[in-house]
Amino acid sequence: MLGLGTLRFASPPPRAAAATAGDISLGNGDHCAVPPPPEDGDVDKARTETTKGSYRWRMVAHFTTPFPYYCLDNIHSAINGLLPHEIRVREISAARPEFHARTSTKSKIYHYKIYNGAVMDPFHNLYAYHCAHKLNSQAMQEAAKHFVGIHDYTSFANAVHNDRVRSPIKKIVRFDVIEMGALLQLEVEGTGFLYRQVRNMVALLLQVGREALPPDIVPKIIAAKDRRELAKVALLAPPHGLYLMSVNYDKEMLKPPEGAPPISFGRTHQISRLEMWYPSFLSFAY
Structure with missing residues (x-):
């Protein structure tokens, strides 16, 4: 897993699973460090054991948050904005409280x-x-x-x-x-x-x-x-x-909990009809 943090609180916080891909041929596996929490918090730094110099096509990490997200697109975009260019989060979905990216592996x-x-x-x-x-x-x-x-x-x-x-x-x-x-x-x-x-x-x-x-x-x-x-x-x-x-899990373990927000596959930037027409108009005019 890459360096995403797991914040632990008195009551179980919402949990999410992120499917990642990356080229760690130039890194050491610890690409992203989580800032230390307050003294009463606890952070589990998630790290990959995939060998330095190798690649990962689909790896899963999990993380928890102090509050629920009703739209995962924003956090998806934010995480990718913080990561180095050779690592991308492909998708994020809500996960069951008992899901663990490492110990739940099949x-x-x-x-x-x-x-x-x-x-x-x-x-x-x-x-x-x-x-x-x-x-x-x-x-x-x-x-x-x-x-x-x-x-x-x-x-x-x-x-x-x-x-x-x-x-x-x-x-x-x-x-x-x-x-x-x-x-x-x-x-x-x-x-x-x-x-x-x-x-x-x-x-x-x-x-x-x-x-x-x-x-x-x-x-x-x-x-x-x-x-x-x-x-x-x-x-x-x-x-x-x-x-x-790939890292494989039981299908039941991957089912999002009831009432979970839709899975985020990343924002799609649609081009309007005007944007499609305007450049062609300029090239035609000149």
Whole structure:
């Protein structure tokens, strides 16, 4: 989540959910800081754990306010006005009091893009990892299937220094390797991911694709439950090919509460008939 604040009061304040998109390739994930509240308040700073240098297509944040909003368009416009240009709030809707952008998550979908051509396409330079070596996509797909299921992913997690201890047991729902011309797209969906887990899994698949390792190396590294075993055979994949595509929730959890204001998709600026006609008149006259 990006740096929006959660203000807590004696009675539950109105809560909203914001779908965001952003390019954090130049930032550190903490793009927006919330000013400190009065001493009797409490702020939960919401931050993204998406890796610096990567991208997010659709990420959800939640925030609460001390009073209800009957029109979300104004706050939508105001938030986007405060954010840096590389981050946008796509939509805002009222949320249930029990909704939490992180703990209510059902699954997440990540994509990793690899440009597999001899010469890098300059239009993909910032948005895909370049691998000039021809990759064996079939071997990569065979290896990716070993990730599917419930496993202990200790071998694929980098150490993170914070106060939150996460279970290494995660469920991968699917892991697909899709060829799109010179572009190779790795799509993984799971109920949760450890720090840098996706990039570490991609790193191992790249070695399989280069035919430096067999596809059955995956279950062996998983069984080792030791990050050092992965480090012996693969280096962490760079961040600029990584995209958080979506964070999924149960449909019931996303339903706005009764009497909630309409969802804001951003203000639309309509052009009047006169504005459409007047410029053409000027060009005709001159």
